[in-house]
Amino acid sequence: MQAQAILESALYAEDLDAAEAFYTAVFALPLIRKQPGQCTFLRCGAGVLLLFNPKASITPDPANPIPRHGSIGPGHLCFAATTADIPLWHAHFRALNIPIEADHIWPTGARSLYVRDPAGNSIEVGEPRMWGLA
Amino acid sequence: MQAQAILESALYAEDLDAAEAFYTAVFALPLIRKQPGQCTFLRCGAGVLLLFNPKASITPDPANPIPRHGSIGPGHLCFAATTADIPLWHAHFRALNIPIEADHIWPTGARSLYVRDPAGNSIEVGEPRMWGLA
Secondary structure (H helix, E strand, O other): OOOOOEEEEEEEOOOHHHHHHHHHHHOOOOEEEEEOOOEEEEEEOOEEEEEEOHHHHOOOOOOOOOOOOOOEOOOEEEEEOOOOHHHHHHHHHHHOOOOOOEEEEOOOOOEEEEEEOOOOOEEEEEOHHHHOOO | OOOOOEEEEEEEOOOHHHHHHHHHHHOOOOEEEEEOOOEEEEEEOOEEEEEEOHHHHOOOOOOOOOOOOOOEOOOEEEEEOOOOOHHHHHHHHHHOOOOOOEEEEOOOOOEEEEEEOOOOOEEEEEOHHHHOOO
């Protein structure tokens, strides 16, 4: 048995409204659904970005059979971008007054940009070729 | 600008050897590379699962230009599985003596299995159709 793909990636944010505004406005991720104060689910291509309020998602809930989880502190996620799109993302972040924390060239020549979401998670936009992926 | 895909998903584990053993043995993810005590990177299809020791990844490192991050507490990730493969994953977990914390049927009929990795992260194997995805 081999896992073939990651379907859901999770980040944590106590202010889910701010997180939703960020990911819908900056990355144009479509909202799938949300439970105010609990979680916000966004689509990203063939995958899903799950945003959880860790104080809620870690709390046992007898009405919810789904295992609990919740992390405190900045997490990380990277969105894929083509070589041609990286400069466009750079301009996009600048236009939105989002500080670019790092603009890194990997040994492969692939470029990554790093910003922070409102919860402090480190969000990267990078080229799959940094991993030898297409 | 719209993000088209998630390239990297991160989980945190203080015992990276145990985490690597789990993800390579249970999910057959190929090891890309690792820095002992720091991080372990595994491939999953068109994406990458990053495992970080949060105590190391959150610590400022003047030699490393990459923004720091690191979360404490159980995170979450879901691997995609076909309808036909879910029962095979169930048998696979049982054969490996990995407790199945939940075996859930969603309103769409999609089924999800939940286990814990050695660091306590909640790891799901589920069908993309739970999200209306193929």
